[in-house]
Amino acid sequence: MTQPALLNRLTFRQLQVFQTVYRQHSYSRAAAELGLTQPAVSAQIRQLEQALGQSLFKYAGKTLHVLPPADALAESIGTIFSEVASLQMALSRLTGTLRGELNIAAVSTAQYIVPHILARFRARYPEVRLRLRVVNRNEALAHLAERCDDLVIMGMAPEDSDLTFMPILHNDLLPIVWPGHPLLQAEQPGLAAFTRYQVLMREPGSGTRLALETFTRQQQLALDHTLELGTSEAIKQGVMARLGVAVLPRVAVQLELQSGLLATPKLPGFPLRHAWGVVQHRERYPTPVTEAFMQLLRELLPELEQLFSDSLAPRSDATFSCLP
Template sequence: MRKSLMRMTLRQIQVFRSVCQQHSYSRAAEEMSLTQPAVSLQIRQLEELIGQPLFDYVGKKLYLTDAAEALRKASDDIFGRLESLDMQLTNLKGSLQGQLSLAVESSAKYFIPHLFAAFRRDFPEVSLQLVVVNHQQAIKRLSTNRDDLLIMSQVPTDMALEFLPFLNNPIIAVAPPDHALSKAKKLSLEDLTKWPLLIREQGSGTRKACEDYCNQKRAHFANTLEVGSMEGQRECVLAGLGIAMLPRHAVLRELACGALNELPVTELPLVRSWCVVHPRGKYLSPVAQAFFDFVRGQRSQISQLAEQFADQTRAHQPDN
């Protein structure tokens, strides 16, 4: 190893990571409670130790050089190990502490808080950092190792990943109760194609799963309306703008109170599994490993928890 690299300080790397995240010296200075010249000095010293520039400006935008990308990945490992050390030292005192950084696809965001609450009953001193993403964003976060773990369906086969399926994610067709299709006792996917279909944005896992399945079944929708979230889809269906194919977990309340009807489509529900995922070979922090082990060891209890979640959702609906 070059001796110059041994002279890098954790403070310099912290400043560097802030610049990477903020894509700005001035915003990094604000985040780190430093002056902008102090940030510039730390980066300049780091560049001298590395022997290569870390950032390029093109116009007014800051870009990471190849050397910066390499240093950023190494810094993820360094700070990940330090965080793990902190957790391990805490474990030696007899309790698991730390933060779980968890990214979840939007189809899972209704149930996962309940799953984490069950986990926290065993580990009450663990906190949660939760970010909700679509499928495309989840893949990008996996490739850059942004999170401890991800919850997603349709795990990509072209990446080296460890994944554990733990719960079904049924996708159903829904319509308002006054819709003509709601009066039918039996429908096919082809029957739905005569009506406008509300779909998610490009990059959504639910959209991709539904498109692939409909193509497989040769059910082609000529009239589609794109909406950027499940909440938006749901509201558009309630407003009478069309029908939608949505995860059942996302519309439990509306189904329970009668605001939406699940259409009796013979080819549905389309069932995919939620999986907990991380890059193969990734070193998991004690908190992340504990959560992964919890999911692996409690799959039958997780199914019961999902049923309780559905029952609680129905029970919280006001009587008509």
Template sequence: MRITLRQLQVFRAVCAQQSYSRAAEEMALTQPAVSLQIRQLEELVGQPLFDYVGKKLYRTEVAELLLQASEDIFQRLQSLDMQLSDLQGSLQGQLRLAVESSAKYLTPHLFAAFRQQHPEVSLHLTVANRGQIVKRLGDNRDDLVIMSLVPPDMALEFLPFLNYPIVAVAPPDHPLVRAARLSLRDLGAYPLLVREPGSGTRKACEEYFQQKRAHFPQVQECSSSEAQREAVVAGLGLALLPRHAVRSEVAEGSLVELAVEELPLFRSWCVVHPRGKRLTPVAEAFFAFIREERHLIGALAERFEQRR
């Protein structure tokens, strides 16, 4: 097989964009040039790579296998590039990091501290909910991920590095704000605003509710923590959110943290990668930074909390 790297680059662009025309724009090519590269690639593998169903492009089984192989090839090339730069005395390259949405506020500050030690490293950051992060881990899409609630049924290496509290919040005119002491069960009489299925914070809270025998019959879903927070400010219900995500609103008075006996609920952020994965030099350096700079990370988290 005489597959070229250029053909694989075009193929990966079509897979990512799910469109020949958008892939052509991304790669500064004409659409016929993209079609030609894909056709030549199909001739080399002996099978079609894409199906059209209802004017939508879908990858075939062969395309899935080829995409997985191409990811491995380009990761190895990137790793080689980093190793060569490392031999020249400087760490260079890109860290492909996927983070659970609860960690998206802290992660840029964390990477900024890391880049003070390695100024020639860049970041490609993907933010997703827990369900999407788990799928990305299974597909080996990223160098590392940051998440809570690491799935026990997957072969993963993980390192917990920072606890974060989940608290209950309400608008300032809510009846529960005046209560000096509350239980989780007291919250069940009011609408609860939750994240979409797949959210790590939602999963952690649901497991905790079950453990504490707290029931919430009135539930409304929000697609992001920002939407969830704003819905509480608007008076649509209560919510359980990471404290750092609502610190500004609590400080300015548009939200109030409720005095619930069973809260905060503490969870840990972990840096994670598939077991046996060959880490790039940049990923190895970032993992080592997380492992060895606990004091720095703790101080960074405190400063971050004060700024929020």
């Protein structure tokens, strides 16, 4: 099929529906996300396949299989939609405003800092639509591989030459116990004494869990008594209930430490210091919105360090506001 004929038969709606089916691996889930009926999604995919002259998906029982032409189309669509988004943003700049979308994925521990960044970005660029997805480390790496977000904010930079990592804030991991815990009274408590208690941990793939496991291996200690809980909030409640001890980011427990609901013993080697950073794929062309966000981040670095290193308190000196 010649190029003009293909261009005449393709529509952006078909490509949007295809991209959603490709990502969801399901017609029904794609229909729910797009607000369409499943027959409407099937019709769009069928018309797209007719325009391309090739099949994109195949059902085997209830499982949807992605065919090689779909992989090739998905890669091209990412470039097409990125260029259209860049065009839209460039045109909005000509009018003196910045419009478009900013899609961010952040690991779950970064959810304590990202809203503060988004508030400042929103105040400066109110016409930009923001979307934040909170994921674990493994999901964040998958998002980077699939290039489905503009930026990913995570800790512990992945070892991948295709990715760039810009540190934005120290991530101090602290040992956490309940008030009155015996380790708080010990003269020189060590990591071995800490790990004799049941250690409450996040799921495999968590950056905080990876940092703790790496540190204990370096100290030639085993984590023999662990209990996996799904979220940092559940772990905090577990420590307060005396279910066990934990290692958590300082920003996740600042309020509880200040109020006396939790405590941190002085263990050698702590805090474990890592950094949150913004990760981008080198081959993903930055949009004007992405560039604006990165520029703002560079300006905010000193303010963020001060904000999260000091004791938390109500802020009455804010020089910005977010309006709908």
